[in-house]
Amino acid sequence: MTHAAQSNSMGLAEGDKGDKGRCAIVTGGSEGIGLATSRALAANGAYVFMLGRDAAKMQTAIAETDPAIADRLVPFIGDVTDASTRQALVAATVERFGGPDILVNNAGGGSENRFLEDIDQDDFHRVMALNLDSSFDLCRLVVPFMKARNFGRIINVSSVAGRDAGRLSGPQYAAAKAGMIGMSRHLSRDLGPFGITVNSVAPGFVMTDRAYRKWEKRSDKERAAMLDGVPAGRFGTPEEIAAAVLYFASELSGYTNGACLDVNGGSFRA
């Protein structure tokens, strides 16, 4: 290939695709990592359906976004654990864009109890439903549209807890997040022949509001131990996680399939 044939484009914008920009779904898009991801995708030309439950929070998130890209953010209110919400979300992308090109399964978390003895089966299933079941179902719902275009990008937001062990979260969360990585790897084999990549990102600790609520309950000793474990000497930012998701969502990553990218300041390396 000559240098002239190469492009700096991420392949998400109008013109890259020949008609409208790429269409993306980001679950949990109104805050934290999901909001930073939605903004990064929109800044690179994609139209982003952002899912969240709280309409006022969503409205504020869009109002506080650079007006130059805010019109590419499409709010969608609902709970990702609700099957009819997931179906309606995908249907909305079909109506406006013929289906999603990019799916970011980001909504997650939910493990308040950290120790086995405090976790009952309902708690386990609640965390699995939020993180893993919803991601599995959304993959199932979007793939027919991606296959029809011979293009798709699925990114599952896992966690260092699914690679190693969580310090602020429990084994139910580790199980769900490890499940997302295993599912991504398996789907990458099945879907690769259709131009669809499925990768995961495993963030270390990122001080979002939700993470802060857990952090503030920990002792000074526990906090110091967490920070000591990060060679970078600091925690990550939502934008640093979004940058990894953006790469997997772009045309540039077409030959990267089934990977899990650790974005954790060096605290865990496979």
Ligand SMILES: NC(=O)c1ccc[n+]([C@@H]2O[C@H](COP(=O)([O-])OP(=O)(O)OC[C@H]3O[C@@H](n4cnc5c(N)ncnc54)[C@H](OP(=O)(O)O)[C@@H]3O)[C@@H](O)[C@H]2O)c1
């Ligand atoms: N922060 C970290 O340190 C960290 C580390 C590793 C992995 N992660 C993972 O990264 C992802 C994002 O974490 P975050 O810290 O950025 O979260 P966050 O700041 O708490 O943001 C959560 C987003 O998800 C939405 N949301 C939550 N539950 C939802 C539901 N049931 N249905 C639809 N939307 C829902 C929230 O809006 P509403 O409340 O309005 O619904 C909000 O937009 C999660 O999967 C988490 O497990 C985070």
